[in-house]
Amino acid sequence: MNKTTHRIRFRLHRQCWTKGQSSTSRLTVKLDENFNILNVRDIAVHSSHGWGPWNSGKKLKSDLGHAWEVGTPGHGGIIVITQNKLPDLFHVEQNLTCVYTEMWGWTANWESRYESLVAEGNKVVEIYVYDFEEDCDWAIPVLLDPKIAAGAGADRVNPKNAEKMKVFAEGSITRWKSPEICEFFGLKPAENNYYLEKHPEVLGKKG
Numbered sequence: 001m002n003k004t005t006h007r008i009r010f011r012l013h014r015q016c017w018t019k020g021q022s023s024t025s026r027l028t029v030k031l032d033e034n035f036n037i038l039n040v041r042d043i044a045v046h047s048s049h050g051w052g053p054w055n056s057g058k059k060l061k062s063d064l065g066h067a068w069e070v071g072t073p074g075h076g077g078i079i080v081i082t083q084n085k086l087p088d089l090f091h092v093e094q095n096l097t098c099v100y101t102e103m104w105g106w107t108a109n110w111e112s113r114y115e116s117l118v119a120e121g122n123k124v125v126e127i128y129v130y131d132f133e134e135d136c137d138w139a140i141p142v143l144l145d146p147k148i149a150a151g152a153g154a155d156r157v158n159p160k161n162a163e164k165m166k167v168f169a170e171g172s173i174t175r176w177k178s179p180e181i182c183e184f185f186g187l188k189p190a191e192n193n194y195y196l197e198k199h200p201e202v203l204g205k206k207g
Helices: 040-050 114-119 139-144 146-151 162-176 179-184 194-198
Strands: 006-016 021-031 056-060 066-071 076-082 098-101 105-108 123-125 128-133
Touching: 006 105, 021 040, 040 056, 040 066, 040 076, 040 128, 056 146, 076 139, 098 114, 105 114, 128 139, 139 146, 139 162, 146 162, 162 179, 162 194
Parallel strands: none
Antiparallel strands: 006 021, 056 066, 066 076, 076 128, 098 105, 098 123
16 A cells, blocks of 8 residues: 655635635645545535535545545535646646656746746646536546446436447537537537637637
């Protein structure tokens, strides 16, 4: 069993939309000697607080990283925590990327020393948290990862039927998401695409 050899302590600010207020919290990330995250679920539970306290979570198999289908009193969705950033098209909820140097310890990516330490060749440890909320964004990880498609959404379709879930997710993407996201998945926006209705200028229409 890998022992914790590194700890990174973050002080994070975030908006909790369920309460309409911001909060400050502390998160400690534990890493093994190879800089792999040991307490991934702690990070996931922390991330879900934007929706409300975590009261249910189903671990999903995933090639993207670590994933959970989460429910809270206020909202829910699919949380993905990865040490390999997803395409820039998809919003990062929390970027916990840090740089490590034997002399100075850990420096967060928003601190002044970060860029100079990276330039000096110190160890960069990437940690990204993605919250794909259950209304519209859940379809993104489902289409990115067949393993998530096979395990998520027991309340929508048979969770063992990944192909049905994929078709369902494609319909959600074409109805709700931007032309860029549709194009990424090789899809065409639906005629009643919500994004285009809100941004008619994208198609050269008058607002």
